[in-house]
Amino acid sequence: EAGVTQSPTHLIKTRGQQATLRCSPISGHTSVYWYQQALGLGLQFLLWYDEGEERNRGNFPPRFSGRQFPNYSSELNVNALELEDSALYLCASSLGGFQPQHFGDGTRLSIL
Amino acid sequence: SQQGEEDPQALSIQEGENATMNCSYKTSINNLQWYRQNSGRGLVHLILIRSNEREKHSGRLRVTLDTSKKSSSLLITASRAADTASYFCATDKGYSTLTFGKGTMLLVSP
Numbered sequence: 001e002a003g004v005t006q007s008p009t010h011l012i013k014t015r016g017q018q019a020t021l022r023c024s025p026i027s028g029h030t031s032v033y034w035y036q037q038a039l040g041l042g043l044q045f046l047l048w049y050d051e052g053e054e055r056n057r058g059n060f061p062p063r064f065s066g067r068q069f070p071n072y073s074s075e076l077n078v079n080a081l082e083l084e085d086s087a088l089y090l091c092a093s094s095l096g097g098f099q100p101q102h103f104g105d106g107t108r109l110s111i112l
Numbered sequence: 113s114q115q116g117e118e119d120p121q122a123l124s125i126q127e128g129e130n131a132t133m134n135c136s137y138k139t140s141i142n143n144l145q146w147y148r149q150n151s152g153r154g155l156v157h158l159i160l161i162r163s164n165e166r167e168k169h170s171g172r173l174r175v176t177l178d179t180s181k182k183s184s185s186l187l188i189t190a191s192r193a194a195d196t197a198s199y200f201c202a203t204d205k206g207y208s209t210l211t212f213g214k215g216t217m218l219l220v221s222p
Contacts, residue, residue: 004154033209033210035210035212042212042213042214042215043155043200043202043212044212045209045210045211048209056209058209088152090154090155092155098142098143098162098204098206100145100157100160101145101157101210102157103147103154103155103156103157104154105153105154106152106153106154108152
């Protein structure tokens with residue numbers, strides 16, 4: 001079974017630009033989660049989508065947004081990029097209901 | 113905010129030795145999970161222990177959970193060089209979102 005896939009692997013942007021990150025969950029998983037892993041800050045929860053709806057949001061500004069499509073894939077959009085947005089962005093999927101989350105290899109976003 | 117705190121921050125051992133990592137957390141949880149991350153790649157789920165469980169095994173891994181002390185430990189027996197990675201505990205408080213600690217970096221030397 002294919003795991004969680006994320007694209008692109010690397011993304012380089014400049015301050016003020018917008019970035020779009022994509023995630024395909026494991027087949028059959030309806031929940032998709034986004035996490036940010038920034039140097040010195042650790043792994044922080046960003047967003048949770050289930051059945052196309054945003055279910056929970058971490059402590060991030062509104063310029064971090066996303067959506068989940070009918071096929072359960074998801075996009076994370078980051079507007080007005082700032083230098084501190086440089087991080088590894090990890091997507092995970094699960095069956096929901098306190099089940100383990102399975103992670104992709106991440107998108108490394110670098111802001112110049 | 114970080115819910116779990118792993119201890120130690122770094123651990124260096126020889127192949128064949130056992131490695132023990134500890135995790136403490138602050139609030140009530142539904143379950144606690146351990147993950148491994150190799151060199152900035154994605155996280156690999158290792159084991160999930162529910163709040164009503166005290167011990168769980170999976171291959172060379174043994175996890176304990178003490179909800180009265182709000183702590184958990186991960187034991188890797190007979191470690192191998194391939195176990196070199198960062199290990200994270202993550203708590204699920206019931207909103208299907210995980211709160212991670214800062215991790216323990218494990219180095220296993222041949």
